Amino acid sequence: MEYLIFVAKSSLVVALFFVCFQLFLRRETFFKANRWFLIVGVVVALVFPFLIITKVVFVNAPEVDFSSLEQIVANNPTENINWWSVVFAIYGIGCVFFLGQFLVQLASLFSLIKKGTTKRVGRFKMVEVTEDTSAFSFFNYIVYNPSLHTADELKTIIKHEELHAIQKHSLDMLLTHLLCILQWINPFAWWYKKVVSVNLEYLVDDAIVSHQNKKEYQYLLLQQSVHSVASLSLTNTFFNSLVKKRIVMLNKSKSRKESILKMGFVIPMLFCAVLLFNTKTIAQSKPVSNNLINGIPKITIVKNSEAVITKDTIKTIVNEAKKPTKTVDTQSKEKQEKVSDTYNFQIENNASATITPVSMTTPIGTVSAKGSNFSSKKPLIIVNGEVMPSSFDMNLIIPENIENIYVFKNQSAIDRFGKKGENGVIEIKTKK
Known part of the structure; x- marks a missing residue:
């Protein structure tokens, strides 16, 4: 193209x-x-x-x-004819x-x-031929049929072709x-x-x-x-x-x-x-200013109506769960397995001072006393056939440059990409 x-x-x-x-x-x-x-x-x-x-x-x-792409699952993307x-x-x-x-x-x-028949005359190579062809020059070669011209005519014609040769x-x-x-x-x-x-x-x-x-x-x-007689289009002919x-x-x-x-x-x-x-025209993303750090929202996690932790950064959140009591009867344990804990996230935007409550219900055991599993595992991202690192940000891709996006999930992702696709695969093809 x-x-x-x-x-x-x-x-x-x-x-x-x-x-x-x-x-x-x-x-x-x-x-x-x-x-x-x-x-x-x-x-x-x-x-x-x-x-x-x-x-x-x-x-x-x-x-x-990318959440809107979850419904698009392509197991066998078809290739169109490249016109x-x-x-x-x-x-x-x-x-x-x-x-x-x-x-x-x-x-x-x-x-x-x-x-x-070729003979050198000064810087030129004079070629006499018997074929019915118009006199012509090609670099220092001057080709002519003497039987087709009188002596005076031939003198003028050769002078004409010599000028063609001299001026290349x-x-x-x-x-x-x-x-x-x-x-x-x-x-x-x-x-x-x-x-x-x-x-x-x-x-x-x-x-x-x-x-x-x-x-x-x-x-x-x-x-x-x-x-007139035939001539070659490559040459400078007299006629x-x-x-x-x-x-x-x-x-x-x-x-x-x-x-x-x-x-x-x-x-x-x-x-x-x-x-x-x-x-x-080349479109580039605006550089991120250090002043944006002041705009990082405050995140408050409330477990079962009880404040667990408050963070001013978006680093890893550590849940300080209470130690379980030693005296727990069998009946309460069975109930506990059926009950789910409710975690409420209050995200406060420092710039606009707004509070956005987000609720999530999680079965017991998904949140441990040592750490949190709130962030799900990232899917495998492939751009133009190249596997991207885990730190790759898909939001940096300009939508106008995207030609096709294919999302593979569950067993179809494993069948196509092996074990590395167990968390799902997003394959992106950009315009060239």
Whole structure:
């Protein structure tokens, strides 16, 4: 699920840069700046999901009424289908498919280079082939079929491809291909790859006509469009299907320098996106102040209408029971076994000075002269499969973070968790 969220956020950034380019930069003639704008867009798309603004909010620790859960007993909790895993599997299959397609094109490219005749000219490797393919460059390789062009045409075409190689435009093409593999479901990624490729052609065309007759170059483009041949999408080819747009851009007036400031429109959009999608709120319980000690209630225990003990703290309560008399007849002992002692608890709140009487009837023998068993044994608490220590406070769990709670009691708890579940088991699963 986290990877899918990463892809969604990254796709949002690609869409923002694409929209900004189409609205503000598509018709401008500073092609080199546009190239870096588009490259930065891909880099920011990969980094954006990790730009998290953390906001800490202190809240009062909620009290969870676990007594209301006693009626819920789950012996065999059913597991639902994890649809996020299904979506992730489908997305992964798509990535593998397009990665395989990319590797096949790469293999075809090197196979074509291997079949041709290679000779080094300066920093470039010139590859002459016999296949009907449009001239293209891939890093320092320049591949062409000399039989498809005249000597003058070939000279211009090779110069065109050399500029692609010098400016390392193959890196741009590989980067956008990998972007499409990772975001194959995002249509903006495919459109983004297309505008990157076209802008690279604009960039080289502009450099060519600065040293060559513009009309002759346009005529060459038209000539190549008439008898166009197949090409690989990984490469920078001399001819592509956007000849008309390339000719229009060649004849377009140079953009004003201040128009480059339009690139700044993407910054507030990214800032808003970070605030909307990359702000993480963490809820923490407020720290307990030492002043709360003064608010500990006073507990008074009354046994059979007789005050037994008074405590100002909530430490272990010791019952000072009277010693039994030695002269007790058999009849009174039998009655005593049937009689239950009544313990009344008076809880006095120091802050509000209120007295809350609580009554409990306990059979004889449950309260000894040495100690008290008022507190029942704690159940076993398991959170996300991990056994919690006996000191664990369930009230610290935020209710909104709880996905499921299962309560096991009696024999069902022992059967599932063994002897350690004899006092009952509370199993909690939180949201991830």
